[in-house]
Amino acid sequence: MLKRLQDSPVRSAIPSADVMARGVVPLGRGARGLRGVVASVGTGALAHAAGGLEPAELERRLLEIGFVEGARIEILHEGALGGDPIAVRIDDARVALRRREADAVLIQVEAGRLRPRRGLAA
Amino acid sequence: MSAEAVLEPPPPSLADRLNTEAAPAQALPVAVARLALIGAPNCGKTALFNALTGSRQKVANYAGVTVERKEGAVTAVDGWRARVLDLPGTYSLRARSPDEVVTRDAVLGRLAGETPPDVLVCIADATNLKGALRLVLELKQVGRPMVLAMNMFDIAERQGWRIDLEGLSRELDIPVVTTVATRRRGVDALLAAAQRLARGPAALSSEVAWREPGPVELRTAHREAERIARACVAPPARPDTLTGKLDGVLLHPVFGSAILLGLLFLMFQAVFTWAQPLMDLIKAGFDQLGVLVGQTFPPGLLRSLISEGVISGVGSVLVFLPQILILFFFIIVLEDLGYMARAAFLMDRVMGGAGLHGRAFIPLLSSFACAIPGVMGARVIDNRRDRLTTILVAPLMTCSARIPVYTLIISAFIPNRTVWGFASLQGLVMFGLYAAGIVSALSVGFVIRKLFWRGAAEPFLMELPAYKLPDPKNVLMGVWTRAKIFLTRAGTVILAMMVLIWFLSSTPSAPPGAVGPAINYSFAGMLGHAMEPLLAPIGFTWQMAVALVPAMAAREVAVAALGTVYAVQGGENALGPLSGVLHAHWSMASALAMLAWFIFAPQCASTLGVVKRETNSWKWPAIMFAYMTALAYVAAFATYHIARLAGA
Amino acid sequence: MSGVQAVIAYAVVAMAAAWIVWSMFVPGKLKARLRGRVRLKR
Numbered sequence: 001m002l003k004r005l006q007d008s009p010v011r012s013a014i015p016s017a018d019v020m021a022r023g024v025v026p027l028g029r030g031a032r033g034l035r036g037v038v039a040s041v042g043t044g045a046l047a048h049a050a051g052g053l054e055p056a057e058l059e060r061r062l063l064e065i066g067f068v069e070g071a072r073i074e075i076l077h078e079g080a081l082g083g084d085p086i087a088v089r090i091d092d093a094r095v096a097l098r099r100r101e102a103d104a105v106l107i108q109v110e111a112g113r114l115r116p117r118r119g120l121a122a
Numbered sequence: 123m124s125a126e127a128v129l130e131p132p133p134p135s136l137a138d139r140l141n142t143e144a145a146p147a148q149a150l151p152v153a154v155a156r157l158a159l160i161g162a163p164n165c166g167k168t169a170l171f172n173a174l175t176g177s178r179q180k181v182a183n184y185a186g187v188t189v190e191r192k193e194g195a196v197t198a199v200d201g202w203r204a205r206v207l208d209l210p211g212t213y214s215l216r217a218r219s220p221d222e223v224v225t226r227d228a229v230l231g232r233l234a235g236e237t238p239p240d241v242l243v244c245i246a247d248a249t250n251l252k253g254a255l256r257l258v259l260e261l262k263q264v265g266r267p268m269v270l271a272m273n274m275f276d277i278a279e280r281q282g283w284r285i286d287l288e289g290l291s292r293e294l295d296i297p298v299v300t301t302v303a304t305r306r307r308g309v310d311a312l313l314a315a316a317q318r319l320a321r322g323p324a325a326l327s328s329e330v331a332w333r334e335p336g337p338v339e340l341r342t343a344h345r346e347a348e349r350i351a352r353a354c355v356a357p358p359a360r361p362d363t364l365t366g367k368l369d370g371v372l373l374h375p376v377f378g379s380a381i382l383l384g385l386l387f388l389m390f391q392a393v394f395t396w397a398q399p400l401m402d403l404i405k406a407g408f409d410q411l412g413v414l415v416g417q418t419f420p421p422g423l424l425r426s427l428i429s430e431g432v433i434s435g436v437g438s439v440l441v442f443l444p445q446i447l448i449l450f451f452f453i454i455v456l457e458d459l460g461y462m463a464r465a466a467f468l469m470d471r472v473m474g475g476a477g478l479h480g481r482a483f484i485p486l487l488s489s490f491a492c493a494i495p496g497v498m499g500a501r502v503i504d505n506r507r508d509r510l511t512t513i514l515v516a517p518l519m520t521c522s523a524r525i526p527v528y529t530l531i532i533s534a535f536i537p538n539r540t541v542w543g544f545a546s547l548q549g550l551v552m553f554g555l556y557a558a559g560i561v562s563a564l565s566v567g568f569v570i571r572k573l574f575w576r577g578a579a580e581p582f583l584m585e586l587p588a589y590k591l592p593d594p595k596n597v598l599m600g601v602w603t604r605a606k607i608f609l610t611r612a613g614t615v616i617l618a619m620m621v622l623i624w625f626l627s628s629t630p631s632a633p634p635g636a637v638g639p640a641i642n643y644s645f646a647g648m649l650g651h652a653m654e655p656l657l658a659p660i661g662f663t664w665q666m667a668v669a670l671v672p673a674m675a676a677r678e679v680a681v682a683a684l685g686t687v688y689a690v691q692g693g694e695n696a697l698g699p700l701s702g703v704l705h706a707h708w709s710m711a712s713a714l715a716m717l718a719w720f721i722f723a724p725q726c727a728s729t730l731g732v733v734k735r736e737t738n739s740w741k742w743p744a745i746m747f748a749y750m751t752a753l754a755y756v757a758a759f760a761t762y763h764i765a766r767l768a769g770a
Numbered sequence: 771m772s773g774v775q776a777v778i779a780y781a782v783v784a785m786a787a788a789w790i791v792w793s794m795f796v797p798g799k800l801k802a803r804l805r806g807r808v809r810l811k812r
Contacts, residue, residue, distance in 0.1 A: 042337065056337070058581065063340040064213055065583055066253065080375035081471040085582055087373055092357065093250060094586035096467045101581040235802065422775035427782060615793065621786035
């Protein structure tokens with residue numbers, strides 16, 4: 001899924017501009033206002049999260065805080081520096097997390113944009 | 123549906139367990155039942171605990187670990203009595219932090235020195251049921267009698283949630299009670315339900331069926347909770363937007379950060395200006411006490427111990443009580459409001475850059491009053507390494523015990539003149555010292571992260587609770603609890619240290635006909651003289667070295683000690699004359715070196731003691747002492763020599 | 771008189787030192803065991 005995203009023409013857009021999000025994207029790449037449904041937890045860009053917890057442990061933590069397949073998601077806020085961390089609405093609850101961990105959650109996008117690449121590099 | 127409704131699950135399912143009819147008639151003298159409160163953070167657990175026990179609560183530590191143990195007694199309207207244990211908040215029994223380990227082990231009955239609870243009281247935030255349902259489902263596996271308290275039921279009703287309590291009770295197969303802890307509503311019903319459970323058969327066996335859930339079990343629990351929620355809970359037609367609107371401002375990249383800074387500024391104003399009159403009062407009280415002792419006791423060692431050791435020593439620490447309480451007042455109010463999670467969100471990037479966790483922000487903030495609450499506050503951090511990093515850097519934040527030292531030296535050496543047309547030079551130096559503390563704490567955190575504990579960063583993953591108005595009674599009780607802890611410490615550890623330090627600085631006494639201050643001849647004096655060659659390269663005289671010894675008790679005691687060494691009457695009270703004496707005896711370079719030393723100065727035995735308790739090993743206080751002393755030495759050395767070169 | 775004062779003062783110092791050692795240097799488990807023994811004897 002991720003591979004498809006990287007190969008898509010979306011990626012070759014001007015790096016600093018927002019791009020419309022389509023299909024399934026890692027939550028960590030979304031910009032403020034991105035809405036969708038959790039497609040899978042713990043199977044996303046785990047390479048990203050590898051610096052932190054073990055993937056299995058991260059998956060359990062994400063599940064415990066409420067990220068579960070089918071949950072409705074919206075990115076509510078972004079941090080001031082580099083847009084990190086993000087505040088997310090999961091169904092009725094609000095959760096804050098860093099983009100690195102959010103990358104392990106894949107979102108079936110309904111509306112919204114991706115964050116400019118520059119922010120990702122930071 | 124009234125907020126006090128109690129709903130029992132229908133018979134047959136529980137009829138055998140809840141012998142409602144038989145129990146009251148027998149009225150056997152049962153042993154006092156033990157209830158354990160368990161629930162997620164922010165569900166109003168502590169408020170319910172306060173509503174149940176009122177002032178009849180006791181705060182201690184669990185045996186062998188440094189997790190706070192809160193227990194209280196409660197008597198139901200019919201005279202039934204129980205002991206209530208307030209377990210640390212948790213989302214699941216899969217414990218990660220020391221606090222959560224205590225909760226898990228207490229629930230499972232594995233905690234050494236702790237009798238397993240007879241009844242579990244699971245507390246749910248009625249406005250956020252889904253998470254609580256998962257906890258209930260997990261707790262059910264433990265097999266202990268359990269009642270679900272739907273707390274904050276008034277808010278849920280006001281927001282328009284419609285909850286089928288009968289259905290919930292049936293689905294979960296446990297009694298469900300609604301409560302409004304802040305108004306003591308539903309407490310009697312909760313106690314009645316707990317009483318029926320306690321009189322029924324106890325937990326089926328000590329071999330509990332709980333095991334750590336993996337991803338599969340977690341997903342199953344999610345589905346089950348989702349199913350129950352869909353069957354029994356109808357969300358409000360018009361969802362609550364207040365939290366969303368407030369977050370729009372408070373989490374805004376620009377306004378949010380500005381508001382956080384403004385709040386911090388207000389807090390500092392409060393801690394340093396509002397506390398002053400009270401601190402003066404406490405100080406005057408202890409001075410009076412000292413005078414009284416001087417008048418009533420005949421001169422001798424015991425009088426010296428009481429007035430110089432106990433009264434002025436403990437007094438010099440107790441003076442900080444108002445500051446600590448004001449600080450905790452702010453922290454508790456912000457916590458109850460739900461703002462602290464937002465502060466952690468806003469600060470996460472800054473803290474993360476220094477290798478610290480967003481949650482470390484709160485403990486580090488407390489450290490401005492005193493490192494002790496800061497070190498203890500680091501418990502909110504799950505990950506051991508993150509917690510240790512926070513503990514190690516907390517004493518670098520400028521605690522209020524440094525203020526008297528800073529004030530004394532600044533008033534003696536920094537000219538009181540205005541620079542750049544508006545700023546006072548003395549104020550600027552003070553600000554610089556604070557900034558140096560913050561910068562050094564962040565850099566040390568960064569170095570620890572980069573050099574020693576690379577990789578394995580703890581994820582920042584936290585719930586942002588809905589905003590709530592804090593309940594004044596709970597805030598006051600929280601502050602009172604802090605006051606009790608601080609007073610206990612002052613009456614035990616600090617008192618004992620003060621007695622020891624008095625001994626070191628007064629024994630052996632000066633020989634007859636000796637010239638110079640008596641401390642010169644004491645063990646502290648010998649130690650000071652012995653340290654002199656070590657401290658000479660950083661510009662410290664032997665008098666300064668002597669003052670550092672009693673400063674181990676508390677940093678500000680250095681001021682009193684300097685007063686003694688230079689035989690200035692009045693000690694800390696006489697900042698005026700003492701600063702004049704210092705100005706005459708010290709070089710500018712030495713004074714600046716002393717300031718630099720005190721930015722890092724590891725010399726507060728209470729902090730080292732609390733680090734030992736929190737980490738349960740002598741290794742970490744030893745590391746802390748070593749690295750802080752090294753930094754202090756290097757900083758003082760550099761300051762002294764640069765100042766000398768600059769001609770000071 | 772001053773002799774009595776000195777005796778009391780040094781006794782307090784000794785108690786304080788013993789208490790610090792007890793509360794900070796004796797491991798919690800050992801403490802629990804010692805306390806348990808005291809209770810058993812009673």
